[in-house]
Amino acid sequence: MEKSNTQKVQSPVGESKPRIDAFEKVCGAALYADDIQFGNKLLHARIKRSPYPHASIKKIDTSRARALPGVKAIVTGEDFPGFIGLYLKDRHFFCRDRVRYVGDPVAGVAAISEEIAEKAVDLIEVEYEVLEPVLDPEYGASPQAPLIHPDLHKYVVANFIFPQPGSNISNHFKMRKGNVETVWKNCKAIIERKYCIPHIQHVPIEPHVAIAKVDESGEVTLWDSSQSPFAQRDLIAETLGITQSKMRVIAPLVGGGFGSKAGVSMESLAVAIATKVKGYPVKLRLTREEEFYTAFVRQGLVAYFKMGCDESGKILAMENTFYWDGGAYTEYGVNITRAAGYSCTGPYEVPNVKADSYCVYTNHPVGGPMRGFGMPELHAGLEQCIDELALKMGMDTVEFRHRNCLKEGSILPTGGKMHPTGLSECLEKTAEAIDWGKKALSSAPNKRRGKGIALMWKAPAMPGNAGSSALVELAEDGMLTLGVGCQDIGQGAFTVAAQMAAATFGVPYESVRLATPVDTRYSPYEWQTVASRITWSTGNAIIKAAQDARKQVLDLIAEAWNENPEDLDIVNGNVVSYKSEREIHVKDFAVKGLPKPDGKGWMGGPIIGRGSFMPTDVTGLDAETGQGEHAVVHFTTGAQAVDLEVDLNTGKVEILKAVAAFDVGKAINPDLVKAQMEGGLVQGISSALFECLQLKDGYVQNPSFVDYRIATSADIPRSMQTIIVEVPQEDGPWGARGIGEHSMVPTIPAIANAIYDAIGIRFEGPPFTAEKIYLAMLEAGIIKE
Amino acid sequence: MAFHEIVVTVNRNREQLAVPSNMTLMRMLREVLALTGTKNGCSAGECGACTVLMNGEPVNSCMVLAAECDGAEIITVEGLAGDKQLDPIQDAIIQAGGVQCGFCTPGVLISSRALLNRNPDPSEDEIKEALVGNLCRCTGYARIIEAVKEAAKIEKEKV
Numbered sequence: 001m002e003k004s005n006t007q008k009v010q011s012p013v014g015e016s017k018p019r020i021d022a023f024e025k026v027c028g029a030a031l032y033a034d035d036i037q038f039g040n041k042l043l044h045a046r047i048k049r050s051p052y053p054h055a056s057i058k059k060i061d062t063s064r065a066r067a068l069p070g071v072k073a074i075v076t077g078e079d080f081p082g083f084i085g086l087y088l089k090d091r092h093f094f095c096r097d098r099v100r101y102v103g104d105p106v107a108g109v110a111a112i113s114e115e116i117a118e119k120a121v122d123l124i125e126v127e128y129e130v131l132e133p134v135l136d137p138e139y140g141a142s143p144q145a146p147l148i149h150p151d152l153h154k155y156v157v158a159n160f161i162f163p164q165p166g167s168n169i170s171n172h173f174k175m176r177k178g179n180v181e182t183v184w185k186n187c188k189a190i191i192e193r194k195y196c197i198p199h200i201q202h203v204p205i206e207p208h209v210a211i212a213k214v215d216e217s218g219e220v221t222l223w224d225s226s227q228s229p230f231a232q233r234d235l236i237a238e239t240l241g242i243t244q245s246k247m248r249v250i251a252p253l254v255g256g257g258f259g260s261k262a263g264v265s266m267e268s269l270a271v272a273i274a275t276k277v278k279g280y281p282v283k284l285r286l287t288r289e290e291e292f293y294t295a296f297v298r299q300g301l302v303a304y305f306k307m308g309c310d311e312s313g314k315i316l317a318m319e320n321t322f323y324w325d326g327g328a329y330t331e332y333g334v335n336i337t338r339a340a341g342y343s344c345t346g347p348y349e350v351p352n353v354k355a356d357s358y359c360v361y362t363n364h365p366v367g368g369p370m371r372g373f374g375m376p377e378l379h380a381g382l383e384q385c386i387d388e389l390a391l392k393m394g395m396d397t398v399e400f401r402h403r404n405c406l407k408e409g410s411i412l413p414t415g416g417k418m419h420p421t422g423l424s425e426c427l428e429k430t431a432e433a434i435d436w437g438k439k440a441l442s443s444a445p446n447k448r449r450g451k452g453i454a455l456m457w458k459a460p461a462m463p464g465n466a467g468s469s470a471l472v473e474l475a476e477d478g479m480l481t482l483g484v485g486c487q488d489i490g491q492g493a494f495t496v497a498a499q500m501a502a503a504t505f506g507v508p509y510e511s512v513r514l515a516t517p518v519d520t521r522y523s524p525y526e527w528q529t530v531a532s533r534i535t536w537s538t539g540n541a542i543i544k545a546a547q548d549a550r551k552q553v554l555d556l557i558a559e560a561w562n563e564n565p566e567d568l569d570i571v572n573g574n575v576v577s578y579k580s581e582r583e584i585h586v587k588d589f590a591v592k593g594l595p596k597p598d599g600k601g602w603m604g605g606p607i608i609g610r611g612s613f614m615p616t617d618v619t620g621l622d623a624e625t626g627q628g629e630h631a632v633v634h635f636t637t638g639a640q641a642v643d644l645e646v647d648l649n650t651g652k653v654e655i656l657k658a659v660a661a662f663d664v665g666k667a668i669n670p671d672l673v674k675a676q677m678e679g680g681l682v683q684g685i686s687s688a689l690f691e692c693l694q695l696k697d698g699y700v701q702n703p704s705f706v707d708y709r710i711a712t713s714a715d716i717p718r719s720m721q722t723i724i725v726e727v728p729q730e731d732g733p734w735g736a737r738g739i740g741e742h743s744m745v746p747t748i749p750a751i752a753n754a755i756y757d758a759i760g761i762r763f764e765g766p767p768f769t770a771e772k773i774y775l776a777m778l779e780a781g782i783i784k785e
Numbered sequence: 786m787a788f789h790e791i792v793v794t795v796n797r798n799r800e801q802l803a804v805p806s807n808m809t810l811m812r813m814l815r816e817v818l819a820l821t822g823t824k825n826g827c828s829a830g831e832c833g834a835c836t837v838l839m840n841g842e843p844v845n846s847c848m849v850l851a852a853e854c855d856g857a858e859i860i861t862v863e864g865l866a867g868d869k870q871l872d873p874i875q876d877a878i879i880q881a882g883g884v885q886c887g888f889c890t891p892g893v894l895i896s897s898r899a900l901l902n903r904n905p906d907p908s909e910d911e912i913k914e915a916l917v918g919n920l921c922r923c924t925g926y927a928r929i930i931e932a933v934k935e936a937a938k939i940e941k942e943k944v
Contacts, residue, residue: 016882018879018880018882019879019882019884021884021887022878022879022884023879025884025887025890026862026871026875026878026879026884026887026890026894027822027862027863027865027866027871027875028820028821028822028823028861028862028863028865028891029822029863030887031821032821032824032888034821034825035815035821037819202922203920203922204886204888204922205824205826205832205834205886205888205889205920205921205922206824206826206886206888207825207826207827253886253887254886255824255886255887255888256885256886256888256922256923257886258922287828288826288827288828288829288831288832489886490885490886490887490923491885492885671882672882674882675882675885675924675928678924678925678927678928679885679922679923679924679925680925681925682924682925682926682927683922683925704827704829704831705827705829705831705832705920706831710920710922711925711926712916712917712918712920712926713912713913713914713916713917713919713921713926713929713930714913714914714917716913716925716926716927720925720927
């Protein structure tokens, strides 16, 4: 029998389904961690923080604070000797002997109100001996710099991170490929440049919040705004000295993450305080000011690039040195510097590479993962050098990129071969959409117009064995309940998860609901919602879980109907036989099974499918050369271009049009993919034009929305065009790979290249503020005062 | 702490409350009335996540004292929808894909509602200006702006 009754059924995959969480979000019903009601027993926590960038703690006196009525608990570093950290265990919950950045937690208070907790914090007296701070990563990496972590050699560290004991270098990634030294003389053109990328902040609109409760038996429950409930369970439990199963993390919707709510940061403080007031929930909520200087920040970068090409414009060599301003603790940041190391060439085939990527401790805020994980910072300079090299050769920059960019089979900097990729297609389509090669006229005599383009690549940076899992269960009404441990942080993970489960099992998208909030006690394991890995990794687990449930259904019905499972299908929730043309809805047997054909007893039972996925083929890289077979699971590639105007009277940049094209393998939900491309583009524009955490002597000067400006509705391009390219990923669900982070990777250099095209000026780093551009134009003689 | 007796209408319900002098409208909504749809993003009047309508005007509820609300009429995101029907701006923002993490969404919806109430046919620049105090870190704003245009169109057709 032909699949006549099924041909009209559209797979939910590849359709722009509305978000599964949209309704609750527009009604104000969506629950975030700060919205959970805990009743009168709730205590409020505040943190005593270091006023110095670097100092040793001589004495802490909490007696006056303890005497304040309403104060229920005070903890200090004394109480918690354990270390914590994702890749390098270099942090305590609270400082013990020294403070390493302004804002470092020294003591924590729980009280019956925020006001009393705040007052108690003021009453804690701490005696410090101020130490010389390290405020520059290049200096920090030098032998002259004072040591920030003298015990670095004792810290527990992942086997792919290489700290240099006796220095402030917490990771040194090395790449030695070919022979750079002998090749420079063969180069027709060489570009050497230095770029400095400032610290920025993620600025989720929802500040960090965590509520912790420890019961009498010592079991810990943590409710928080989290991208990483399972990693938090694992790491916090280990540091507390309890087993993982005694720690439960419940993670409702996340009001924006961008990496800042990955791993463990302030959550551990709430847990630590709660251990001293058993039975009481303790809430810690960062103020917006704290959010700016005590939550993870994007690491600063000082980057040196040298690159050369031959007569034909083929890149022969790159020599890149990165000094990352990792901040006071680099437990997470070390892996950013590793990712930047193995991705150091950008998406180009380069036969000779020498690269050193140093993660350097400084007395700055703690660097951590942020959308792009080192790639926006690295590409910011690299993609400008590519432009300069092309122009020096008298070549068109798009043509130059075409010639050198990675294609399927190209040799990667780490040694393996590039998988199928739509990078060239992204470049072509982006160039076409921005009318590359056609010089557009300025809109007014006081404006200069320019275009710029940039490419990117990025792999999920994670341990090779980062796992995902999923559960699929049928309910009485035929609805499919999908359990996942990934988080929806706005990117649409739950929607895409539902689409994939529906498509695999054979029910409409509307028949899937998510078993949320994620709760480590009930939800299937997920490493972390980071690295743009969820659609790919969790997706693979969901397919397996839905296939498992589907097989249980088909086997049951085949037995009941005395047919072959191969002749059966599930379409729109109906099990159909292409042979007998019989049909039964899943709700008719989902939970209670079916009577046996002979009427004696029952068959079947509750249907529950499970699936798990973990990459198995990622190999390590040689510590001396950075070479290895299969460094990462895959790379998403893409391109962006902008057409902009610089106002000669003010220096202000206006982006007229911005184009983005990314190879996502397969768009499971095209609208959500485009939404990621737009949102990332605007965040990238914001980082290019406005954003900089201004650090002076270790102090953040602009910890508020007034002084730290992010893009508003008035700052977006006049038009945005997003282009989906689909060259399938062999091991991706329906061929999909990630897109969330990639969308802000090439934005800074695309804008920088366009500014150069407009006014002929390059800057050492963003943000390209009106003031900076105006002064540079004055200096260059483009304008007069 | 002194307490103030106030009578305030919130989402068409009349509430009689005793509020402390230093309590903001935002805290009153979230903590006293458990209307947690109104979000706290900065407590400093800078992000717009806590925007509500006060006597028809959009205000940052973290910048208004509860005691000032005596006799006032407040509409929060929970009060936008009718009994069985979403407000056109709620529908439009879903259709346009203008929701991501959803944390700015309540404030965005309220500011948009206020705009459409005072200007049923706003230009793109007027929409951008009306939303300039509502920070969104996820969407890049374009789909939100589309949603306001669409809602305006739908409401015009209804009239």
